[in-house]
Amino acid sequence: xxxxxxxxxxxxxxxxxxxxxxxxxxxxxxxxxxxxxxxxxxxxxxxxxxxxxxxxxxxxxxxxxxxxxxxxxxxxxxxxxxxxxxxxxxxxxxxxxxxxxxxxxxxxxxxxxxxxxxxxxxxxxxxxxxxxxxxxxxxxxxxxxxxxxxxxxxxxxxxxxxxxxxxxxxxxxxxxxxxxxxxxxxxxxxxxxxxxxxxxxxxxxxxxxxxxxxxxxxxxxxxxxxxxxxxxxxxxxxxxxxxxxxxxxxxxxxxxxxxxxxxxxxxxxxxxxxxxxxxxxxxxxxxxxxxxxxxxxxxxxxxxxxxxxxxxxxxxxxxxxxxxxxxxxxxxxxxx
Amino acid sequence: xxxxxxxxxxxxxxxxxxxxxxxxxxxxxxxxxxxxxxxxxxxxxxxxxxxxxxxxxxxxxxxxxxxxxxxxxxxxxxxxxxxxxxxxxxxxxxxxxxxxxxxxxxxxxxxxxxxxxxxxxxxxxxxxxxxxxxxxxxxxxxxxxxxxxxxxxxxxxxxxxxxxxxxxxxxxxxxxxxxxxxxxxxxxxxxxxxxxxxxxxxxxxxxxxxxxxxxxxxxxxxxxxxxxxxxxxxxxx
Numbered sequence: 001x002x003x004x005x006x007x008x009x010x011x012x013x014x015x016x017x018x019x020x021x022x023x024x025x026x027x028x029x030x031x032x033x034x035x036x037x038x039x040x041x042x043x044x045x046x047x048x049x050x051x052x053x054x055x056x057x058x059x060x061x062x063x064x065x066x067x068x069x070x071x072x073x074x075x076x077x078x079x080x081x082x083x084x085x086x087x088x089x090x091x092x093x094x095x096x097x098x099x100x101x102x103x104x105x106x107x108x109x110x111x112x113x114x115x116x117x118x119x120x121x122x123x124x125x126x127x128x129x130x131x132x133x134x135x136x137x138x139x140x141x142x143x144x145x146x147x148x149x150x151x152x153x154x155x156x157x158x159x160x161x162x163x164x165x166x167x168x169x170x171x172x173x174x175x176x177x178x179x180x181x182x183x184x185x186x187x188x189x190x191x192x193x194x195x196x197x198x199x200x201x202x203x204x205x206x207x208x209x210x211x212x213x214x215x216x217x218x219x220x221x222x223x224x225x226x227x228x229x230x231x232x233x234x235x236x237x238x239x240x241x242x243x244x245x246x247x248x249x250x251x252x253x254x255x256x257x258x259x260x261x262x263x264x265x266x267x268x269x270x271x272x273x274x275x276x277x278x279x280x281x282x283x284x285x286x287x288x289x290x291x292x293x294x295x296x297x298x299x300x301x302x303x304x305x306x307x308x309x310x311x312x313x314x315x316x317x318x319x320x321x322x323x324x325x326x327x328x329x330x331x332x333x334x335x336x
Numbered sequence: 337x338x339x340x341x342x343x344x345x346x347x348x349x350x351x352x353x354x355x356x357x358x359x360x361x362x363x364x365x366x367x368x369x370x371x372x373x374x375x376x377x378x379x380x381x382x383x384x385x386x387x388x389x390x391x392x393x394x395x396x397x398x399x400x401x402x403x404x405x406x407x408x409x410x411x412x413x414x415x416x417x418x419x420x421x422x423x424x425x426x427x428x429x430x431x432x433x434x435x436x437x438x439x440x441x442x443x444x445x446x447x448x449x450x451x452x453x454x455x456x457x458x459x460x461x462x463x464x465x466x467x468x469x470x471x472x473x474x475x476x477x478x479x480x481x482x483x484x485x486x487x488x489x490x491x492x493x494x495x496x497x498x499x500x501x502x503x504x505x506x507x508x509x510x511x512x513x514x515x516x517x518x519x520x521x522x523x524x525x526x527x528x529x530x531x532x533x534x535x536x537x538x539x540x541x542x543x544x545x546x547x548x549x550x551x552x553x554x555x556x557x558x559x560x561x562x563x564x565x566x567x568x569x570x571x572x573x
Contacts, residue, residue: 190439190443193432193436193439193440194440194443196429196431196432196436197429197432197436197440197443200429200430200431200432201426201428201429201430203423203426204423204426204427204428204429204486205429205440206411206412207411207412207415207421207423208415208440208441208443208444208486209412209415209416209443209444209490210440210443
């Protein structure tokens with residue numbers, strides 16, 4: 001039995017990727033939860049909003065690369081991110097002006113807005129494909145690893161290697177910064193508090209003189225920033241493909257709902273819950289188990305509960321279980 | 337007789353395009369006084385108050401605040417004009433702390449709100465202790481205090497309360513009435529809808545009994561308490 005090697009293998013294949021994926025889902029879920037909290041509908045176009053923001057970021061990354069601008073060991077995309085956010089903000093504000101504003105004025109029911117967002121999703125889907133195509137795009141540049149498996153093995157003398165990709169580290173660091181900023185904004189600033197008040201009790205917020213159009217505007221700006229950031233981090237870590245981003249909708253919604261939709265803390269907790277559930281259930285445990293089990297009990301098979309092709313089944317199953325037994329989610333969210 | 341500070345004068349109207357609920361109803365409050373609206377269920381008490389606050393269509397009659405016609409203003413604009421309104425239900429931000437509730441109450445103000453907040457805490461000392469607690473976690477009576485406190489944060493020239501004692505225990509109700517009298521003593525005229533007719537009439541300077549959206553009796557609280565017809569119809573003799 002060799003616990004140290006088991007731990008390193010676990011960190012390499014489960015903990016590190018799970019943390020990075022969880023952070024990406026958490027930022028995505030924060031966007032969904034903000035829209036649900038303030039605008040009161042589930043935004044099905046969120047995945048494609050992420051894709052659009054990322055596409056713009058990629059275009060700027062290419063532009064900067066062609067100019068020879070880079071961030072050294074860090075990916076150039078970080079430099080392009082603010083431009084991606086700006087582009088995404090224009091898109092969602094335009095959509096709000098052209099589409100959602102009309103339904104808001106009519107005081108449309110949330111279920112109508114959900115279907116409206118489905119339509120918006122298809123349109124954005126098309127826009128993204130027009131802008132950047134349907135291919136798989138890898139836009140990460142700079143240093144690939146902070147520490148590679150081979151270096152780790154040489155350093156420690158262990159059999160197992162622990163690789164930490166630059167993008168994984170960036171994901172976690174950026175996620176922490178984004179969450180800190182968001183919570184500071186929501187809890188300490190006047191505008192942030194007015195958004196929480198509007199989300200809590202719309203009628204009373206109006207009576208208190210809070211301007212709903214301003215709240216909506218700020219919400220979309222934050223959502224654009226969150227969606228683009230989540231999309232870029234995911235794309236750097238894996239790769240960008242329009243269809244993959246559309247599929248991300250399911251784990252992101254699962255994260256938001258598991259945590260308690262409308263509750264930002266819940267979105268973060270939900271993101272990590274879903275990510276670790278997905279990674280642990282689709283991971284082949286043979287290697288780790290071989291290290292920790294007595295030789296006679298060593299598994300023959302892969303000990304993989306579910307093939308990675310079925311990873312969406314994990315989010316889906318968790319989503320259904322939560323909706324059946326705890327519809328308000330782990331943290332006190334709104335019931336849907 | 338001079339014009340009352342706030343008056344909803346012969347208001348007729350209803351919600352949206354629905355039928356009229358109020359029929360020539362008049363409600364007024366003078367400076368430094370407490371006016372209460374009482375009446376049987378479905379008499380249009382809350383509706384009358386909402387009409388004064390601009391939450392329904394008043395197609396004849398007018399609402400005047402300090403001599404100025406505000407009939408056409410939205411509720412939000414009336415808040416800016418100096419009206420404070422505490423709705424009957426959902427009158428606090430449940431997920432926010434007591435202090436944040438008060439801050440949101442003062443959202444339209446640009447000046448320093450610290451002093452007003454201290455005044456509210458002096459009026460409702462329990463809120464000072466619970467300032468960092470979520471308002472939704474407080475008891476019914478405390479929540480009503482938060483609601484009234486929130487409305488006071490704009491430093492309103494008149495305060496309107498829609499059934500402030502609904503759903504609280506009799507002991508808490510007495511305390512709330514005491515607090516409301518205290519608020520009135522600070523010089524803010526209060527217009528209030530109440531279910532507990534007897535107690536409300538006891539503290540009222542002016543009282544309106546509404547029946548089916550129209551004024552049935554008007555007088556001082558004491559007069560109405562002594563009025564045999566009012567006693568017979570809903571004070572239980």
